[in-house]
Amino acid sequence: MKHELDTLMQSADIDGLLVTGPAMHNPAMVYMIGVAHVTAGDLIKKRGAPAILFHGVMEREEAAKSGLQCVSYNKYPWAELFAAADGDLNLAMALRYQKMFAEAGISAGRIAVYGLSEVGAAISIFKYLENLMPGLELVGFTKDELLMQAQMTKDVEEVARIRHMGKITTEVVARTAEYLTTGKPVNGVMTHQDGLPLTIGEVRGKINLWLAELGAENPEATIFAIGRDAGIPHSIGSDSDLIELGKPIVYDIFPCEAGGGYFYDFTRTWCLGYAPDAVLRLYEDVLTVFKTLLRELEVGAPFKRYQVRTCELFEAMGHPTIATHPEVEEGYIHSIGHGVGINIHEKPFSGASAAGTDSLIPGTVFTIEPGLYYPSRGMGVRLEDTFYTRPDGKFEILAPYSLDLVLPVKS
DSSP states (O other): OGGGHHHHHHHTTOOEEEEEEOSSSOHHHHHHHOSOOOSSEEEEEETTSOEEEEEOGGGHHHHHTTOSEEEEGGGSOHHHHHHHTTTOHHHHHHHHHHHHHHHTTOSSEEEEEEEOOOHHHHHHHHHHHHHHOTTEEEEOOSSOSSHHHHHHBOOHHHHHHHHHHHHHHHHHHHHHHHHHHSSEEETTEEEOTTSOBOBHHHHHHHHHHHHHHTTEEOTTOOEEEEGGGGGSTTOOOOTTOBOBTTOOEEEEEOOEETTTOOBOOEEEEEEESOOOHHHHHHHHHHHHHHHHHHHHOOTTOBTHHHHHHHHHHHHHTTOOBTTTOTTOOSBBOSOSOEEOSSSSSEEEEOSTTOOTTOBOOTTBEEEEOOEEEEGGGTEEEEOBEEEEEOTTSOEEESSOOOOOSEEOOOO
16 A cells, blocks of 8 residues: 555665656556646655655646645746756756755655656656766666555555446446347347447447446457457457357456546456357356356465466366466466556566565455457457455455356347
């Protein structure tokens, strides 16, 4: 949680944080200040001291919503910085950073850098800054055990926000099921009342509309894939594909709060009208693994344990997995889950990159999502729910929804 930041900074030998970029769809900045209409900002936090948010003058009211100490960039007149830099834009920006660090009481030390920025410009500006401040070392993480470690456990408010996103998500899923099943099947294809066939693209458009109506955003799209595309885990589906009876549809939806706040993650596999025997067998294997894992969840367990267990279960059923066939492209080919929060994928992780700190401790919010994929057979199945490890040691699905495979067609 956020109150752990200073302790985590000390453990990582970090003296300060710099978070840069907008306060919308920028996870590190949103985590520190919340969602606000700040199009460009810099947050600097010295270890053991409150953070300071630097912002443009036009967005002073939005910045103030953070509740932090706010300082306008106007405090450092641009004309003076530009003149001091002899017209070098990057140097002028570095000079402003130097003054902002001084404002935060930082003259040297290891500074962890987060946020969104144009990579080329950031490299140039930060090179100038390190020349201006030789005692300053800017640090980035490939495996982040600092800010993302703090984000891994959620407080009551964060869980409530994720739970609310789960309610929105399952409401949209229910509307989708209703929309799919009220058409008329003609020669195995769902059609509108005018006789035109229903397509993946039309359904996707409805999903986006319903999310917007309910106050959510869909920045990373929705996976709504049928047939062969359902057998490729991250195929979003082809808009021109027809909605056909009996073909498996993988529906993976992961919207977030408007402005880029907290996410939810959810997947179901459906067949309209009926499920062919081969799809039904695949679905039953996935459902068996899903239910087995839920029975075996333990508080404090390393998340990777359940990835290993998933591979064991699927291999016992005769499916190839990445445990024994790392290059496999059919069968079970991904990790069993991940944390969910201000990022759609965050700690705790369960796959190859999982660390010793990736465990299901109280406060974690995570997915369980077994799946089997056989594009060569024109099918794939995945089931996914998002869970909360409660302080009382119980695991809770934040937005329960039916696991049924077949959606009966009403007409």
